[in-house]
Amino acid sequence: MSRNVLVLNCGSSSIKYQLIDADSGAAHATGLVEKIGSVDGVVTHREGAESARIEGAIADHAVGLTLMRQAFADAGEDLNDRGVIAVGHRVVHGGTTFTGPVLIDDTVVAEIGELSVLAPLHNPANLVGIERAMANFPHLPHVAVFDTAFFADLPPAASTYAIDRALADRHGVRRYGFHGTSHSYVSQEVASFLDRPYGELNQIVLHLGAGASVTAIRGGRPVDTSMGMTPLQGLVMATRSGDIDPGALFHLHRVAGLSVDEIDTLLNRRSGVQGLSGVSDFRDLHRLIAAGDAHAQLALDVWVHRVRAYLGAYYVLLGSVDVITFTAGVGENDARARELVTADLEGLGIAVDAARNTAPSREARVISPDGSRVTVMVMPTNEELAIARATVASID
Structure with a gap:
C-alpha cells in the first residue's frame, strides 16, 4: 500500500502542494494556489498529463486549501480517499530550536511563531499554512521540516559572526544556512548515484x-x-x-x-x-x-x-x-x-x-x-x- 504524504509549502500569498508516495517517490499530483487575498486568485492542479484550473477570489489560506481539495475532487477522487497518511510542511527557519523534522503540536506551533523574528518574510506564512492545514486535516499527523536543520551543527568557526558575543547571543545573530533540505537530498542522491x-x-x-x-x-x-x-x-x-x-x-x-x-x-x-x-x-x-x-x-x-x-x-x-x-x-x-x-x-x-x-x-x-x-x-x-x-x- 502506498504511503502518500501531502506536502505543503505556504507563502504569504501562495500554497504549493504535492501528493507524493514517500516510498516510490512518485508525485501523484502537484499544484499551486496563487494570489491568496486577491479577487483574481488561481489554482492550477496537475495529475499526470491532465491539468485543471480554478479561478476566482481566494480570501485567505483556508479558502485556498478548500479549493485545493476541490481540485483533487474535480480530478476524480477526494483527498480523503487518496491514502494520505500525513501532511509535511516546509518551514524556512528553525533557529537553534529545531535540528530536524518534528511532529507538530501546540508547543511547536508556538515556537515556530517565536522564530518569526528571524524570518519575518517566511515563518509567519509557513505558520498560517500549518494552522489552516491542521484545521482541514485534524485526524492526520502534521510534520514540520526546516530549511535550516541540515546546518544545525555547522562548526562554530563557520556559524559565528565576529560581532559583540553577548549581543549576538541575545538576539540570535549567527549563520543558520538555508536550502538545507535540498543540499541534504542532493548530496545523498549523489552518493547513491555514484x-x-x-x-x-x-x-x-x-x-x-x-x-x-x-x-x-x-x-x-x-x-x-x-x-x-x-x-x-x-x-x-x-x-x-x-x-x-x-x-x-x-x-x-x-x-x-x-x-x-x-x-x-x-x-x-x-x-x-x-x-x-x-x-x-x-x-x-x-x-x-x-x-x-x-x-x-x-x-x-x-x-x-x-x-x-x-x-x-x-x-x-x-x-x-x-x-x-x-x-x-x-x-x-x-x-x-x-x-x-x-x-x-x-x-x-x-x-x-x-x-x-x-x-x-x-x-x-x-x-x-x-x-x-x-x-x-x-x-x-x-x-x-x-x-x-x-x-x-x-x-x-
Whole structure:
C-alpha cells in the first residue's frame, strides 16, 4: 500500500502542494494556489498529463486549501480517499530550536511563531499554512521540516559572526544556512548515484536557482554554506544582492536617505541579476546578452564571479573534493552557466565535457570527462520528496 504524504509549502500569498508516495517517490499530483487575498486568485492542479484550473477570489489560506481539495475532487477522487497518511510542511527557519523534522503540536506551533523574528518574510506564512492545514486535516499527523536543520551543527568557526558575543547571543545573530533540505537530498542522491559511501565523500553542492546557495559537505556533514542569518547572504541571486559591504547600507541610509525597510526591499527584491540587468530569468538574460546588452553581460559576469569565488573557497576549506554538483533551476538546466562556472579549472582537477554538458537531459548525470580527479554532476533536486520522506520517518 502506498504511503502518500501531502506536502505543503505556504507563502504569504501562495500554497504549493504535492501528493507524493514517500516510498516510490512518485508525485501523484502537484499544484499551486496563487494570489491568496486577491479577487483574481488561481489554482492550477496537475495529475499526470491532465491539468485543471480554478479561478476566482481566494480570501485567505483556508479558502485556498478548500479549493485545493476541490481540485483533487474535480480530478476524480477526494483527498480523503487518496491514502494520505500525513501532511509535511516546509518551514524556512528553525533557529537553534529545531535540528530536524518534528511532529507538530501546540508547543511547536508556538515556537515556530517565536522564530518569526528571524524570518519575518517566511515563518509567519509557513505558520498560517500549518494552522489552516491542521484545521482541514485534524485526524492526520502534521510534520514540520526546516530549511535550516541540515546546518544545525555547522562548526562554530563557520556559524559565528565576529560581532559583540553577548549581543549576538541575545538576539540570535549567527549563520543558520538555508536550502538545507535540498543540499541534504542532493548530496545523498549523489552518493547513491555514484555507488559511494555518503560518509566518505567530500562534496560541493551548488544550488543555483532564483535563490542560490553553495554548501561544502565533508563526510555527510556540512562544514560551511553561503547563506547566513537570512537567505540574503552569499551568492548573487535572481533579485537578492548576496554579499555586500555592510558599510554600503549605512551609506544608502545616510546619503541616499533610504529607510531600513526601503533597504530591505532593495536588497531582497530589486537587486541581484534583476537589479543589474532588468530581468531575473536566465533565459531572458541570455537573450539580452545575445542581442549585445552590456548590462546583461555584466550581470552574468558578476553572478559567475561570485559562484566561482565560493567554489574556490570551499575547495580550500575541504582540502580535497570528490564531487561538485549542480542543482536547482539554473544549475540543472543552464549548460552555459555550468560551463562558465567550471572554465579553466583543470589545475584543480575540475573539467566539464562539452558534449555531456550540453546534451538535453532532466536526469542525474556526470558531465565531467571519464577519469577526472573531481566528478562534476548534475543532480535534480526534489525538496518535496525529501519532505515526504522526512515526514514518514517522523511518524514511523
